[in-house]
């Protein structure tokens with residue numbers, strides 16, 4: 001028994017014991033808190049069973065910020081190990097686990113849910129809709145993501161973390177190369193949350209195509225919604241590839257097949273192709289919505305229409321299509337031959353064109369505008385130089401023969417962090433600051449925000465610029481240690497300093513949020529930035545049903561137009577009678593179904609087949625139960641709408 | 653006031669870092685900037701070309717950004733023009749769709765040219781030598797089919813002679829990288845790859861495995877020592893005379909997970925390299941799956 005537990009719980013490392021203790025204390029703390037303040041019912045009714053897109057968005061947001069913390073701690077641990085040559089802070093095994101979890105968590109459990117948070121919070125409001133197309137599925141998507149992420153994180157204290165890299169190339173990720181449950185945690189954690197991501201992609205695609213307010217033609221739709229549309233199309237084609245790839249890897253590991261090993265006739269290069277057929281589009285999936293955010297922010301805070309709207313839409317659409325024709329640039333050195341490499345080098349460079357065009361359009365939106373330096377705008381302005389340089393190094397990487405020198409080096413690490421942090425994370429932060437008042441009804445403190453902004457930004461350059469140099473010096477990624485001989489030491493030390501500055505930036509942000517919850521400036525207008533799109537036409541935070549009256553859209557920048565010409569919600573005269581509003585009912589099924597997936601994933605991770613089957617049976621029961629549910633909706637009566645609107649300060 | 657100090661700080665640090673990078677750029681530690689053979693030279697030229705072309709876009713954009721933000725900021729008394737409805741200009745759009753297209757065309761042509769030239773021997777008037785490389789956990793085995801000798805964790809090559817590295821792996825997938833001589837290429841179990849490199853002058857060049865392979869990955873470094881042909885022959889003869897033989901048992905020991913010291917061997921089992929490929933699945937490779945579609949056993953599927 002004791003022996004069994006020893007193999008089960010990860011032992012032997014103070015960091016992990018620390019984590020064990022922290023987890024137990026946190027769980028106990030939550031239990032005590034909920035019981036003491038009698039919050040169980042509230043938690044269940046208001047959050048765990050909610051199908052309200054705004055609340056789901058907030059849950060996504062909280063989870064992704066937690067994951068940013070976890071991934072950030074991973075990053076700091078790695079940077080601490082690399083700060084000095086011949087360091088013994090972490091051993092090789094531990095370092096390998098950390099970079100694997102860091103990469104996986106940052107992309108799949110931080111960037112994706114952060115993006116979904118913004119989808120959920122913004123898209124229906126921007127479209128003038130009362131909800132997403134499939135609210136129940138939306139809740140299910142969230143819980144699948146959540147339990148997938150929990151399963152993955154559990155590997156830190158139970159069973160052992162995966163250590164084959166965030167893309168897990170075979171044969172290293174096969175049973176022979178990675179025995180033990182770590183790699184299975186990876187497969188099932190991603191698999192479960194991946195189903196959720198695919199469902200979200202479908203959900204928002206349909207929402208955007210079907211739920212727009214009357215009059216909002218596609219070419220009058222705000223650019224953020226356009227970017228979500230582009231991203232969702234990409235999700236729908238990319239995620240099934242990931243699902244299949246991981247399923248095949250599991251077949252290899254679980255049934256001893258040879259799909260991805262050369263022995264027995266399989267082919268590891270197939271895996272590398274497949275995983276990048278998902279992996280490359282994935283980076284556009286996460287960056288496209290950021291482009292949408294920048295477009296909204298630049299236009300709002302330059303007090304000007306977006307420049308070249310059509311060109312913006314067109315470029316996002318080309319990007320989402322072209323993103324499928326570049327995957328081979330991740331392995332030019334795998335011997336595909338000169339024809340193939342040339343083709344993919346040129347398609348990759350070609351993506352730089354629509355991307356560059358967007359930058360010019362943002363610049364010319366500011367040109368002859370009036371730029372106010374609010375926090376969302378600061379992050380947007382910081383993004384431009386960062387992304388332009390990152391894009392340029394991307395084009396350099398696309399030059400296939402030159403990539404023979406950059407591939408797998410720190411040059412690559414510097415490049416993708418520059419586009420992921422400077423493009424994706426800065427973008428989502430801009431979005432977070434921009435829509436925060438809409439979510440919570442108050443603004444975030446400016447002074448703390450500026451501190452966060454500058455520490456993040458300076459930290460970024462200090463951390464990643466030296467890594468370009470390290471790449472030219474021959475330092476390869478994923479080395480856990482190096483000697484004095486190569487001259488890498490000073491650069492690594494500086495880089496680590498920068499990472500810590502970014503960490504301090506994150507601390508400022510947490511402080512900023514906590515401080516502003518108490519002291520933040522309340523937003524009573526619902527339109528604190530003098531916005532242009534429909535989400536600013538309703539009170540903050542939005543009522544359950546979003547719009548008491550569905551707005552009629554006459555032009556792009558619909559809310560701006562209403563304000564200019566005093567019609568629609570901007571004019572009190574046009575207020576009509578209220579009608580009862582049709583809403584979906586809360587449901588516990590998404591939560592239970594995802595929990596059953598968690599059980600199934602956990603069982604399969606440890607190859608406890610019966611646990612796996614029990615979990616899957618639970619999933620089936622949940623599906624059945626849902627199919628027999630009849631009363632899944634209700635109407636909000638007119639009285640209640642009147643009361644709500646009055647309490648929000650709206651005329652009734 | 654506050655804003656001023658911080659943006660000032662920003663500029664100074666950016667300038668400092670750029671200067672530092674420029675001043676130390678020709679330092680020998682920047683391996684990629686020290687091409688020591690025709691392959692690395694071609695790659696370096698492309699790196700410079702692509703950097704210059706990119707800078708041609710990046711620098712104007714940065715200047716434009718600073719100018720626009722400075723000129724149009726929302727300050728009382730800002731006299732700059734304000735045209736909130738202006739959102740379209742065909743001419744401007746043509747300019748910024750057009751310029752990148754031209755740049756990509758230029759870069760694309762050079763990329764294609766170099767890509768094709770790198771799959772051929774870098775020079776044709778000297779007879780190349782072949783070295784067979786096997787990545788193991790966590791060490792490198794080099795076999796010299798012409799000299800019938802083998803080394804572990806270091807390789808000697810004749811300077812001025814094109815070297816055809818044939819690459820495979822007897823464990824995880826790795827990548828063979830010698831930055832000063834040219835780029836890298838994957839080593840894969842059950843497959844053979846080809847990488848042409850050449851050192852122009854005698855010297856010692858740093859090499860490492862670039863694709864992650866597990867615990868000992870960070871230690872998979874080796875030196876490539878280039879010598880004049882005569883000295884190289886001398887060295888090979890010396891090994892042939894004095895070093896022990898690489899028997900099958902010794903090889904099996906090498907394949908065990910673990911690190912290894914530098915070693916030399918006066919012989920190795922007949923067709924060790926081909927057998928390694930076959931044993932790892934090479935025998936199953938269908939012709940169309942082989943790199944470039946040539947017969948794997950001929951080792952020139954990359955032509």
Ligand code: HEM
Pocket residue numbers: 072075076078079099100102103104106107111165166167413417420421424425463476477478479480499502
């Ligand atoms: C907060 C600042 C960050 C720091 C200091 C940092 C640091 C690092 C380091 C040192 C590595 C290299 C590991 C190695 O090769 O040994 C790495 C890899 C990686 N990072 Fe980050 N990172 C940060 C943020 C992010 C973010 C925001 C993302 C994604 C949105 C991200 C995604 C990745 C990925 C995908 C890898 C590759 C893992 C691998 O396969 O080697 N990182 N990071």
Ligand SMILES: [Cu+2]
Pocket residue numbers: 279280283326327329330
């Ligand atoms: Cu890519």
Ligand SMILES: [Cu+2]
Pocket residue numbers: 269334335840843943
């Ligand atoms: Cu291959």
